[in-house]
Amino acid sequence: MTGCPARYDEELGYWVVDDPALAREVLLDPDTFRPDNAVLAHKPLSVKALRVLSGVGFALPPTLANNAGESHRPIRAAVARFFSPARVAAVEPLARSLTSARVTGAAEALAGGGQVDLVQAIAAEPPALVVLDMLGLSEVDVPALKAWSLESLELFWGRPDEDRQLEIAHSAAEFYAWLRSRTTAARRAPGDDLFGVLVGLGLTDEEVCAVGYFLLIAGQETTTQLISTAFHRTLRRTPRGEHEEGRGGEVVDPTEVVEEVLREASSVPTWRRVTAQPAVVGEVELPAGAPVLLGLSGHGGPADLAFGVGIHRCLGAGLARLEARVALECAAGLLSAVRLVEEPPMIDLLSFRAPKRLLVTSVRNAE
Numbered sequence: 474m475t476g477c478p479a480r481y482d483e484e485l486g487y488w489v490v491d492d493p494a495l496a497r498e499v500l501l502d503p504d505t506f507r508p509d510n511a512v513l514a515h516k517p518l519s520v521k522a523l524r525v526l527s528g529v530g531f532a533l534p535p536t537l538a539n540n541a542g543e544s545h546r547p548i549r550a551a552v553a554r555f556f557s558p559a560r561v562a563a564v565e566p567l568a569r570s571l572t573s574a575r576v577t578g579a580a581e582a583l584a585g586g587g588q589v590d591l592v593q594a595i596a597a598e599p600p601a602l603v604v605l606d607m608l609g610l611s612e613v614d615v616p617a618l619k620a621w622s623l624e625s626l627e628l629f630w631g632r633p634d635e636d637r638q639l640e641i642a643h644s645a646a647e648f649y650a651w652l653r654s655r656t657t658a659a660r661r662a663p664g665d666d667l668f669g670v671l672v673g674l675g676l677t678d679e680e681v682c683a684v685g686y687f688l689l690i691a692g693q694e695t696t697t698q699l700i701s702t703a704f705h706r707t708l709r710r711t712p713r714g715e716h717e718e719g720r721g722g723e724v725v726d727p728t729e730v731v732e733e734v735l736r737e738a739s740s741v742p743t744w745r746r747v748t749a750q751p752a753v754v755g756e757v758e759l760p761a762g763a764p765v766l767l768g769l770s771g772h773g774g775p776a777d778l779a780f781g782v783g784i785h786r787c788l789g790a791g792l793a794r795l796e797a798r799v800a801l802e803c804a805a806g807l808l809s810a811v812r813l814v815e816e817p818p819m820i821d822l823l824s825f826r827a828p829k830r831l832l833v834t835s836v837r838n839a840e
Contacts, residue, residue: 478755479765485823487745487766490754493774496767499746499754501783503541506746508785510764511539512629512687513745515823519635522628522642529646529653532679538687538785545784548684551670553788555607561791564603568796571599572803580807583835588814591831592701595804600696600796604689607792609666610655621648622694623820625686630822652682696793698740698820698827700800703730705817705828706738707801707808727801731794732776739770739779740827766823810836 479488479495490496499506512533518526533539536548572595579594601615624644627633633641656678659668667688671681707730746765751758759765770779780787787793801808812835817828 478757487764488759489766491768491772493772493778495754497782499767500781505749505752507541507749508539510745510747514629516632519638522638525642525646529650531649533683534679536680536683551674556788568603568799571602572800576803576807588832588834591704591833596697596700600693604692622690625690626822626825630824652685656681692789695740696796699793699797701828702738702740703734703797703801704831708813727798730801731797735776735779737771741824742770742826743768743824812836
């Protein structure tokens with residue numbers, strides 16, 4: 474390998490590889506740089522938190538993101554069929570309808586003189602509703618799924634103190650118990666939804682739940698965060714006095730904004746690997762068992778690197794791009810007529826970063 478070498482970050486506890494070419498080479502060598510630590514808790518879980526999780530039989534055996542074994546290929550192939558290019562293209566009208574309805578609601582609230590959080594009002598629910606539709610899943614409590622998702626990301630990629638760990642461990646356990654119930658239902662009455670397909674593969678209950686756990690998070694929450702970041706970047710492009718009302722701002726192709734965000738500020742800016750044996754990154758020798766943190770965005774690499782490469786490339790890359798583009802298209806008029814009322818607080822986890830809130834007011838209200 475060539476390029477900038479790895480460096481050890483003592484605060485994070487990882488060998489950090491930010492050079493895009495080196496990060497790509499690491500991802501393309503899963504035998505040396507294994508995904509075993511991909512979904513491990515960044516901060517070790519407390520005994521109390523572990524006790525809560527064990528109470529529901531919580532387990533995340535190797536399935537997709539954390540699997541480099543022989544079982545990875547058939548599981549990935551089964552899940553990939555839900556996200557085929559044809560199925561992704563076919564879901565665009567649904568994504569557009571869901572988003573347009575929420576943009577209309579936000580515009581009405583703003584016209585009434587109120588402030589609106591664009592994350593909750595527009596970006597939050599459409600990705601969840603779309604992926605549930607694609608996976609054939611109905612009767613899902615979407616607000617609960619959104620809460621489970623954010624709290625699970627914090628549990629596994631954040632640094633919560635013990636009290637907070639215990640609180641969000643209860644959330645993760647609740648989510649896992651729900652996954653167990655859907656798995657049990659699929660065994661009793663197999664269907665063609667996600668759980669039916671996974672059961673049909675002969676996976677154990679723990680494997681089915683593990684796939685569902687992170688697929689139902691990664692399949693929608695990271696897209697919400699991508700959309701939120703794209704909205705934030707669009708709002709920052711329109712300086713004071715250059716809003717749509719008579720003067721116009723910078724007109725930007727939504728596709729270009731999405732690709733820019735993926736290159737420079739992806740909602741998934743890093744990912745983890747661990748060395749299976751002594752390895753060399755650049756000119757730096759890493760011992761066996763070295764935890765590695767790869768920079769996927771913000772270091773001059775291509776947009777595609779944000780979705781990973783190789784056998785673990787994100788299955789929802791095409792869907793995420795489509796949903797983010799559609800969101801920008803649907804919200805273009807609204808974004809050009811509002812202003813942020815605060816510097817957005819951020820979701821700032823090891824591998825997930827995006828605005829937590831985008832509180833805006835109408836330009837007319839602000840003047």
